Each structure stands twice: as structure tokens, then as C-alpha cells.
Amino acid sequence: MSDNTGNTDNTSNDLDALNERHRVRMERKKAIIDAKIAAADKQIGIVIVNTGNGKGKSSSGFGMAVRAMGHGMKVGVVQFIKGAMQTGEEMFLRRFPEEVSFHSMGEGYTWETQNRERDIEKAEQAWEQAKRFLADPAVGLVVLDELNIALKYRYLDVNTVIADLLERPAMQHVVITGRGAPQELIDVADTVTEMNVVKHAFKVGIGAQAGTEW
Template sequence: MDKNEKHKIKAQKQKQKVDANVAKAQIERGIMLVITGKGKGKSTAGFGTVCRAVGHGYKAAVVQFIKGKWDCGERDLLEQHGVPFAVMGTGFTWETQNRETDIAAAENVWQQAKKFLADPDIHLVLLDEMTYMLGYDYLNKDEVLSAIANRPENQSVVVTGRGAITELKDMADTVSEIKDVKHAFREGIKARKGVDW
């Protein structure tokens, strides 16, 4: 048997497996995705999902925890396409160095997040860097998990950030962990506009 014939047989077996899985997946509902880990690209993956939804004509909303008021290429683009944003606006916790201020800011933006999570017209909600809010006990864990669990049936949610708590991962339909293998910043290369932010 030559190489081409072996390849064809292998591809046919793979196709049978994929087709069987596609036939089995018949449930129609929104899903919850958690993108966590120490590697770069969690928010980028979340925003890519928002772009995909908007590209298909769906309504999406974004809540940015941790982020500051500096330029955000994704926000600049997506707001032009009608995507509403709620931004915590305090920056990283090591910059504020004030737990009470951070908690108040997190609670304030969470109020808007709850409205997005209750709106059946919103197809996708991105909770960017939400994992920190739960890991640092800035928000009530039970309230957050309940709001996500009780969202409209066809609404999907993407949660990003390092150190996702077990309860968040357990309730998710899909969990991806991004591994840190190498990062330009550790080599002294400055974060680049349009690539890193």
C-alpha cells in the first residue's frame, strides 16, 4: 500500500469519528467558556470570540475587569460596531494598591455585567479578567456564579483570566488553559501597540 492510500484510509477513519460526534451533538443552547492559564492570549481569544459573534450579526457585550483607561484596540474597534463596554478602569491591582477602591470599582462594573447577563437579546458576554475578581474576593462568588448560571438559555459567556477558581471551571462547558512557554517582555522587549494591546 502506497503513502496516498494509507493517508486516504486514515482520513476516512478520522472523518467517521468526526461525523459521529457531529451527529451526537444536538443540544442547542448558549455555552460557557473559561480561558485561563499563565500564558499570553486569554483576552485576545475572548475578543476573537466577540468578533466572531459580531461578524455573524449577533449582539455582544464586554465587561473589562482590571483594565485601565488606556487605549484598547479591541474596544476602539468593537464600539464602532455597537458593542457596549463596561470597564472597571482602575488598572492592575499593583497600581492601585488599594483593596477598598478596587472592590468598589469591581462592584460598580459588576452591576452592568449583571444587566448584560440578564438580557436575552445579547448573544455573547465577555467577562474579561473576571477570574481575578473571584480569586481576590472582590465580588461575591455565589452571586457571580448564580448570575452566569441563570443567564438566558441561548446566551454564551466567555470568562478570561489567570487562576480560574474550581467552581468556575466546573460549571463551564469548555475550559482552555493557555500555557506560558516564552514571552518577549521577559527578554526586555516592550509591549507593542496593535499586538500586545
């Protein structure tokens, strides 16, 4: 665009310079990233832990289930703490019984039952199901949703859980979610993310809604 003041060339030169700086910066970035990717050449089953007080721990686990299913992998899901309502992820994933095996403890949150001994019994049953997945090389990804809560309340022994995790097939991935992941679990995990709240709709009076929270 010309503005009849002779700025046309300057503007055009500025833009060319900007585009060229961008190209050089991206070329440098590509070299660095390519080198890192070349160095990271191990392919092995990993343990992923999603913890913290923010949103996205469970939904990320179910997003990984979708990823794995997209690559033709079989997925096993155990939900250790289940709310009263059937979740969207459960309703959706149960449509594919050949691809994903979905199990849940079948009880409300711990503050709903208020019965410690029954919670322990249910957690132990859920862990038995988890162990069946962790012993099956045909299962490519195991999602242990809200396992951290069961560990935090000591319904399950963290050392037993870790021993079973480490015994699993070499190429099997595991995603473990929930607040308050114990340090022992973080120590043995390969990838650990802490989801932190920057802001949350709940705090300004917006309720848990279908499709976003459950």
C-alpha cells in the same frame, strides 16, 4: 521524473501508495469525526473560561466577539481590570455601538491603585453592568474580561457571580478570562482552557506592543 536507473516506477508506486494510505486514513478519521459531530447535537448557551498564565486569554475572548458579530449576534463586554492605556480591542469595538456594548471599570490594575476598598467598589459596579447583560436575551455573547482577577482578590463573591451566571437566558454564551480561575467557576463552566506559557517574548526583553499585547 526518470533517472535512467529504473527507479521511475518505484518512486511513482511509492507516491501512489503514500497518497492511498493518506486517503484511507482520512476516510477513517472522517467517519469518527462525523459520528462525534452527530452525537454532539445540543445547541445551548455555554460558559467558556480562559485561564492560565499564558498569552491568548483575553484576545481569544475578543476573537469570539468577532465571531459572534459575524453571525449577527449582539455582544456585551465588561473589562474588570483595565490598564492605563486604551487597548486596541476597545478602540476597534467601540466603532460598532449598535453591535457591541463596551464597558470597563475605568481603573488601572490592582497594583496600580493599591487601594482595596476602591477596587471592590469598582468591581461591584462592573458586576452590576455584567448583570444587565446577563438579564438581556438580546445579548448573544457576554465577554467578562479579567473577571477571574476580581474573583481571585475576592473583590466579588464567587457564589454570587455563579448564581447570576446560571440565571442567564438559555441561549446566551459567556466568555470569562483571567489567570487563576476559581475551582467553583471551573466546576460550573462548559468549556475551560488553560493557556500555558511555552515561551514569552517579554522574558527576553521585548516589551508589550500595540497590536499583540494591548
